[in-house]
Amino acid sequence: MGNNPAMQNAHFVLVGGGLAGALLAAGLGRDGHRVDLYERRSDPGAGNFVGGRSINLALSARGIHALEQLGLAQEVLADAIPMHGRMIHGRDGSLHRQPYDRDPSRHINSVGRAVLNRVTIAAARKLPNVAVHFNHRCMDVDPARPAARFVREETGETVEIAGDAVIGVDGAYSAVRRALQRQERFDYSQQFLAHGYKELTIPPGSGGEFLMERNALHIWPRRSFMMIALPNPDGSFTCTLFFPFDGPLSFSSLRTQSDVSTLFEREFPDAVPLMPTLLDDFFANPTGSMVTVRCAPWHFGGRVALVGDAAHAIVPFFGQGANCAFEDCEELRRCLHEQDSRERAFEEYQRRRRPHAEAIADLAIANFVEMRDKTAAPAFRARKKLERLLHGWLPGMFVPLYTMISFTRIPYAEARARAQRQDRALLTGTAVLLLIFLVVVWRLWAAGG
């Protein structure tokens, strides 16, 4: 907090009680601030919590570290399912396992979004200086005061709350960000993927058992599209089909049940028998879109700040959305500690986090191509094997990108830069080896002739 007493016991109005909002409320509360957290949905403890996002997610080193700082990691991981690698499903039903790391114990964790949210909300609520208000939809924010205006979903009445700072933790379609967008010279970009996604399900077996390998992230890579499946504690898998919105083979071309059956029988034949409700799910569930949002600045003086998807929505293919947002929360608290004004704290938070948010946004888009296309290719598999070998031979020097992102807390932009350097070295090394090989062959041939 520097030396400024006004920085202690500030009053924070948090908009959005999703994963990052709840974690931030718990963190700021623990730092001694007064926190009012407002959430559009109803109390997840009351059992009728409906997430706007996918059902489960991959929790890895960064997210776990943030949970550990608040003593919540153990509780969350008790309900998690370790995934040690990718399980690639061929069109012919063949299976191919790709470990995530050379150390077989390293894994990412399939966690239910609802479980994670319940644990963080409960942690926030335990603190006497934190109040959580459900069923409040944010309508607008006045950055100058600062204050946020909400509608109570049950009664329709409007409530306005002022505080020392309003923090937007309200996701890709942030209402708080919309208020900042009205400010002068606000840089903003939203870019949608041409693919949408549809959630489907593989239920547990009749004895509650998993019908596919439990400890893996399953992928059916089909070049221009893919399906993935993550395990849930009840023995089921949540499948997600990533598929073009438009074109000859697309959501818009799948009109009838027979269109869908034909596609699945041809592309995912081993999954079809495990998906008894496929056709119902396909037509009942919405088709989601995926957007990358970039903006600047992330704050308005010391009065408003954006955290997580509200500042930098990313696509889900590196499993880093929540992990990255949790890192934001940690950095924001660190900056509030170190700086002697809230404005400087918000500035410093943006300066430190924005390059890493930009990096993971790009990496997440690139990983979509890797998952849906390259994972199926023998050359890619050979390369992954080589990376694991190099990682073993040169443990401090060569660390695969996936390992850096998922199993370390090396900042995203540094991980990307290091991976680029490693790629160049690998290319040079390969060229040199090829040259040596050619020289040897030539000398042997010359000696023989």
Next chain:
Amino acid sequence: MGNNPAMQNAHFVLVGGGLAGALLAAGLGRDGHRVDLYERRSDPGAGNFVGGRSINLALSARGIHALEQLGLAQEVLADAIPMHGRMIHGRDGSLHRQPYDRDPSRHINSVGRAVLNRVTIAAARKLPNVAVHFNHRCMDVDPARPAARFVREETGETVEIAGDAVIGVDGAYSAVRRALQRQERFDYSQQFLAHGYKELTIPPGSGGEFLMERNALHIWPRRSFMMIALPNPDGSFTCTLFFPFDGPLSFSSLRTQSDVSTLFEREFPDAVPLMPTLLDDFFANPTGSMVTVRCAPWHFGGRVALVGDAAHAIVPFFGQGANCAFEDCEELRRCLHEQDSRERAFEEYQRRRRPHAEAIADLAIANFVEMRDKTAAPAFRARKKLERLLHGWLPGMFVPLYTMISFTRIPYAEARARAQRQDRALLTGTAVLLLIFLVVVWRLWAAGG
């Protein structure tokens, strides 16, 4: 119009009567369509037309071609001042002339925005099937119908107009685009320059004469900022200072009259004596911001389309904003002619124009660096001279980028690609010449030794 009679005599509602809106109204009217053009400002013929943008602009080949197609070029050029090159002003008051092309007769044209707008509005109004409505501010557009809602500025009453299609020609902060942004999966980006601009003036001499070289675009390049001046028919020059918004040397650091005087005396000493109202103008005139807007799609079915800055606002440093928007108008009319549905016409218009809009957006940003920094450097001047020589020696093969953009109608993206190829060839050529030179020197030396 293909073979579809519904494509003839359509009813177009145009939002925005600036340069592109008026030209498009005249063009669509001439094609036989019914056109209602709505403009927020009052009638320029009534003499109280206030532009939201800079006072004059550089009209070049593309814009002139579009005006010629409607028989308006002569009238506009009668009031234009040819600029044959850049006049670079050093800090010591030294002058350096850089011709725009090796052909000294080639020039761009300083044209008053108001004159150009009056001519195009008058051309549109002459047609019985075109109606122009001033003092109408667009509030919203319903893309589905399609219809546009306006407020009449004088009375405050609301008017709603439906048509076959609504065309947004309403600039960088387009209300029509805002309606498209509410559609699903609309890609959008707005990025502001860190520099703002301020318009200032050099009045004519006491006898109405120009106080600097008349037929040039004047530049005071100062690396991180610059001033430019364009001639007006009345003997005055409109100066524009491009200067950082924030930082140690910025608009926000220039607080007092003495701050401004000190800056101008140091940086633009030859201009100061010509600017008697400098201090008043500086504090009375607003500081403008410059934004690059990119979006997609540019249309909603066959019902709404965006043209000019509304689809792709660019920064002013290549003098191509109006020229590019005029090309949009021509292409849109061509597509309406060729395709047999309006939806296909709008699609095709976007397919053809978007790559070129992207290219000129990038080139315009790059030209800012060229103007404010490189024009002052001897190496840059030598390079420009070399380009002109090559253009003379290899007329069909080597065409400088500036020439392609300003004096030809080669599509922007092609011009950029060709300039990149030329740059590579130039680099290779220089390397080869250097090598030959070294070999010759070495042989001479060897022969001597």
